[in-house]
Amino acid sequence: xxxxxxAILAALLAAAPAVAQSTSTPIKHVIVILAENRSFDHLFxxxxxxxxxxxxxxxxxxxxxxxxxxxxNFARAAQDEAVVASAYDPAPTDKKPYARLPPLLxxxxxxxxxxxxxxxxxxxxxxxxxxxxxxxxDLPLILKGATGLKRRTxxxxxxxxxxxxxxxxxxxxxxxxxxxxxxxxxxxxxxWQQIDCSLRHAxxxxxxxxxxxxxxxxxxxxxxxSNGKKxxxxxxxxxxxxxxxxxxxxxxxxxxxxxxxxxxxxFAINDNYHQAVLGGTGANHIMLGTGDAIWFADxxxxxxxxPRNQIENPNPQHGSNNFYxxxxxxxxxxxxCANAKAPGVAPILAYLAALPWKxxxxxxxxHYYLVNNYDPGFLGDGTVATKNPFTVPPARLRTIGDALMExxxxxxxxxxxxxxxxxxxxxxxxxxxxDFLQYTASIMAHADRRRAHIxxxxxxxxxxxxxxxxxxxxxxxxxxxxxxxxxxxIDIFEAFARRVVGxxxxxxxxxxxxxxxxTFDEAGGYWDTGYIQPLDFFGDGARVPLIxxxxxxxxxxxxxxxxxxxxxxxxxxxxxxxxxxxxxSRDNLPNPVMAPGHPYVPENSPAIGDLMDxxxx
Numbered sequence: 001x002x003x004x005x006x007a008i009l010a011a012l013l014a015a016a017p018a019v020a021q022s023t024s025t026p027i028k029h030v031i032v033i034l035a036e037n038r039s040f041d042h043l044f045x046x047x048x049x050x051x052x053x054x055x056x057x058x059x060x061x062x063x064x065x066x067x068x069x070x071x072x073n074f075a076r077a078a079q080d081e082a083v084v085a086s087a088y089d090p091a092p093t094d095k096k097p098y099a100r101l102p103p104l105l106x107x108x109x110x111x112x113x114x115x116x117x118x119x120x121x122x123x124x125x126x127x128x129x130x131x132x133x134x135x136x137x138d139l140p141l142i143l144k145g146a147t148g149l150k151r152r153t154x155x156x157x158x159x160x161x162x163x164x165x166x167x168x169x170x171x172x173x174x175x176x177x178x179x180x181x182x183x184x185x186x187x188x189x190x191x192w193q194q195i196d197c198s199l200r201h202a203x204x205x206x207x208x209x210x211x212x213x214x215x216x217x218x219x220x221x222x223x224x225x226s227n228g229k230k231x232x233x234x235x236x237x238x239x240x241x242x243x244x245x246x247x248x249x250x251x252x253x254x255x256x257x258x259x260x261x262x263x264x265x266x267f268a269i270n271d272n273y274h275q276a277v278l279g280g281t282g283a284n285h286i287m288l289g290t291g292d293a294i295w296f297a298d299x300x301x302x303x304x305x306x307p308r309n310q311i312e313n314p315n316p317q318h319g320s321n322n323f324y325x326x327x328x329x330x331x332x333x334x335x336x337c338a339n340a341k342a343p344g345v346a347p348i349l350a351y352l353a354a355l356p357w358k359x360x361x362x363x364x365x366x367h368y369y370l371v372n373n374y375d376p377g378f379l380g381d382g383t384v385a386t387k388n389p390f391t392v393p394p395a396r397l398r399t400i401g402d403a404l405m406e407x408x409x410x411x412x413x414x415x416x417x418x419x420x421x422x423x424x425x426x427x428x429x430x431x432x433x434x435d436f437l438q439y440t441a442s443i444m445a446h447a448d449r450r451r452a453h454i455x456x457x458x459x460x461x462x463x464x465x466x467x468x469x470x471x472x473x474x475x476x477x478x479x480x481x482x483x484x485x486x487x488x489x490i491d492i493f494e495a496f497a498r499r500v501v502g503x504x505x506x507x508x509x510x511x512x513x514x515x516x517x518x519t520f521d522e523a524g525g526y527w528d529t530g531y532i533q534p535l536d537f538f539g540d541g542a543r544v545p546l547i548x549x550x551x552x553x554x555x556x557x558x559x560x561x562x563x564x565x566x567x568x569x570x571x572x573x574x575x576x577x578x579x580x581x582x583x584x585s586r587d588n589l590p591n592p593v594m595a596p597g598h599p600y601v602p603e604n605s606p607a608i609g610d611l612m613d614x615x616x617x
Contacts, residue, residue, distance in 0.1 A: 035525025
């Protein structure tokens with residue numbers, strides 16, 4: 001009997017790799033690299049695709065010229081300032097165009113190199129002690145780029161900073177892509193206002209009526225919020241520390257972001273791919289891993305009411321113009337979006353109900369959903385996080401990790417800085433809010449599963465070297481390398497991505513059956529001209545770049561079908577024949593049928609693609 005059981009177990013183990021590798025396409029390995037906070041137009045504003053391909057960007061729309069100067073259609077990108085003095089309004093009518101944009105400010109960009117925390121660092125040796133993702137030859141990148149200016153002041157590096165025309169402006173050559181720059185606001189209710197959606201603005205090319213014309217105004221009127229504090233007095237366009245950073249872009253036609261440009265020219269990009277949630281890093285990574293939003297729960301996992309100061313209230317404070325009552329990183333982040341009486345909720349629900357495709361808000365009664373950034377419910381060692389009150393209680397939300405485990409499909413989340421974080425949870429290198437696995441007990445409460453499915457970046461290169469790379473890999477750079485404005489840069493992320501892509505290509509057998517998906521968690525508050533399709537209360541948001549690097553995605557193709565981060569879930573599910581995660585998750589939505597004559601607008605909204613059209617098998 002014992003011998004028979006052993007034989008059966010051996011047979012099952014031998015069969016497991018075959019089961020795991022049974023796919024609907026030739027793709028046997030998917031690697032997802034997640035950068036931070038750049039919109040499509042912010043990086044690809046002047047990208048010119050190979051012959052036979054078209055792209056929607058500032059250059060093709062005539063908004064800017066190849067030199068980055070205002071083009072014949074520059075007025076299409078004009079931004080307005082508005083007045084919201086009583087209740088939150090995501091699409092205010094009391095507005096007028098800016099004569100000149102507010103100046104660009106430095107916000108939190110580093111003023112000088114540091115010998116303590118960086119970036120930038122004072123020596124390559126010091127940088128190497130923090131940075132695991134860059135090869136040694138690229139460590140000098142994080143020794144430069146400081147502003148030389150005080151934080152939250154006018155960024156005088158920009159030549160015409162006090163005379164900005166009303167529209168997008170090039171950062172380069174004044175502020176090259178190897179220099180640190182401020183980060184725009186990227187929070188939930190702010191983004192709803194920035195994109196300014198109303199059926200008053202609807203057209204055949206833009207049936208959702210999102211104008212994206214209030215980006216600088218939201219930056220200077222409320223910015224990232226102040227956790228319930230009163231606005232400073234006197235309150236000016238300089239008070240939030242950002243100015244009109246949202247309207248800056250890099251110029252690929254003049255040499256910016258050369259590695260991303262080279263990948264786009266050689267492989268495939270999607271110029272209709274979107275952040276999934278109107279908000280920041282945490283909510284978008286959760287949606288990427290679950291197809292859903294997470295909600296506040298009590299100790300037994302039941303819906304509960306968060307502390308009062310953790311509930312969003314975007315109504316303007318008395319006497320202010322749009323300065324929210326309660327918002328900020330260590331403050332409001334939950335929304336009871338099924339309750340029309342909750343602050344800020346009614347106008348969004350009314351707008352969704354008025355849309356022709358009637359998207360479901362997807363908000364359950366009594367649930368307070370997280371729409372911004374809070375720490376996950378578990379620490380790296382599997383203990384429940386209790387020290388920080390601004391922490392999402394452990395959730396029971398189903399993730400793509402659960403679906404893959406159930407089918408015996410190997411997967412791993414490689415988060416740079418994980419090993420340090422496990423020992424020292426206060427480490428800022430590892431992005432704990434980015435790891436969608438860290439919010440739920442199904443992996444975090446089991447030491448063997450944590451070891452199997454979460455690892456540092458060095459494990460990725462070991463797995464690559466010894467031929468044990470799992471079928472599905474998520475790679476998250478540290479805060480030094482992720483490309484996030486103010487704390488990282490695009491050239492640094494390019495070096496990180498080049499190392500990963502180069503290492504995979506150096507394994508011909510692996511490369512022949514791999515798809516590397518390079519994207520950005522959200523637009524980071526940067527302006528973008530693309531179409532936005534509201535799918536539910538939580539999003540979608542602005543376009544972000546998606547580059548597919550694979551032998552099956554060659555030729556510099558530009559794909560226009562509508563997609564967002566949940567499309568990555570749909571691709572994994574399609575490729576490994578998995579069902580949608582839950583009955584309510586966004587991966588249940590159909591693939592888009594693009595409207596004739598309107599290649600960026602699904603005629604069967606709400607709909608998101610599964611990315612299969614990025615490939616030619």
